[in-house]
Amino acid sequence: MLDTSRIPVFDGHNDTLLRLMEDATGEAERRFFDGGAGGHIDLALAAEGGLVGGLFAVFPPSHMDASLSDAMRVPPYALPFPETPSLADARETTLRMIAILLRLERTSGGRFAVCRTAGEIEAAIGRGSFAAVLHIEGAEAIDADLDMLDVLHAAGLRSVGPLWSRPNVFGDGVPMRFPSSPDTGPGLSEAGRRLVKRCNALRILVDCSHLNEKGFDDVAALSEAPLVATHCNAHAVTPHSRNLTDRQLGAIRETGGLVGLNFATAFLGDGGMDETIGLDPMLRHLDHLLRHLGEEGVALGSDFDGATIPSAVGSAAGLPRLLDAMMAAGYGRELVERIAWRNWLSVLRRTWGA
Structure with missing residues (x-):
């Protein structure tokens, strides 16, 4: 059983594997267990x-000019797509991670x-093991025939984001723009449509994060599973291209789906990368998501190690500060849990069927 004296957190998105792969010390995996890994x-x-x-x-990295990410520090901006691997x-890189x-x-x-x-997740948590789920963000390692x-x-893959913010054989991602609508280009390709249907057949979650609006609509029309965006926020609060409109949130709610709150400051505040923004912007997005998704449709998708x-949160160690802020805002323990x-x-069990 879970320890009810403290509220645990299961998080919808991190880029820790990329950080470990790119660590040049050769000690990254050991330090993941011992602490002091720097992420x-x-x-x-x-x-x-x-x-x-x-x-x-698992995110196959782009060869991206550092000036592109630096440009996001000071809005407004409209970044071009980075190179697709x-x-x-x-x-x-996918197999390495x-x-x-x-x-x-x-x-x-x-x-x-x-x-x-979902049963394995509950069993791992119950015995004190950290429960990890293999997810792909940007499906460039998967061929159009879907053999991979x-x-x-x-190998354990249970969640796929067909696109990151770049085009691939499955469609166009949403570019990083602020302010901007997520309606930035065409939707899924024919291969992308096949990918969604095959994921449904295999009971693999299809992540709508990083899709543009037309791509989202394609998934919504095709998928028989709950619509899930593992790490997204509310466009009505922060009008970033990466955030979801109220119409999209309504579509997610209709399927019994879920959105994980993204901790990336660019998607929380004024579009920039200001670490000092505090917890209030996170609560504003949570409030909006709760109004449009209901209490069963909101979760956390931190983007730890990727943003x-x-x-005020700082790292996984700071999660209790966010939960305390939610309690102080009147959410109540049941809603915070x-x-x-x-x-x-709940959504993983309904998607995976186990």
Whole structure:
């Protein structure tokens, strides 16, 4: 059973595997267990903050000019798409990151578990293991014929974001723009439509994060599963291209789906990367998401290790400060527990069928 004296957190998105892959010290995996790894998540930080599990993204990186990300520090901006990795490059980095995830499980002494069902997540948390789910953000490693999807599913893949903010064989992502509507280009390709249907057949969650509006509408029309955006915010609060309009939120609610609050400051405040914005912008987005999605449709999708986040949270260790702010805002313990972990377990069980 879960420890009810403290509210645990199950998080919808992190980029920790990319951080570990790119660490040049050769000590990243050891330090993930021992602490001091220098990122937002390691097991010590997770234990301090009550983070008990989450979706671990595999993101094939783009060769991106640093000036592009620097441009997001001061809005307004309209960034061009970064370079899309080739199939060969994406497969190389994807397999490297999956190998890291599997090694973490194998060498953890039971402290870290890769989970493939909601029951496995609950069992891991109940015995004190960190529960990790394999997720892909940007499906460039998957061929248009979808053969690699079957291989990755067998390796434990249970969640796929077809696109990051760049085009690939499955469609166009949403570029980073502020202020901007998410209606920025064409939707899914024919291969993208096949991917959605095949994910449904395999009971793989389809993540609507990083889709433009037409791509979102394509998924909504095709998918038989709850619509989920693992790490997105409300466009009505912060008019960033990456955030969801009220119409999109309504479509997610109709399917019994879910949105995970993204901690990235660019999607919380005025479009910039100001770490000092505090917790109030996070509460404003949560309030708006709750109004449009209901209490069962809102969760957390931090983007830890992949974004500039408020210093008031800082890392996984700071999650209790956000939960305390939610309680102080009058949410009540039951609602905070739903947002912190229960809603994720519910939507994963309904999507995966177990």
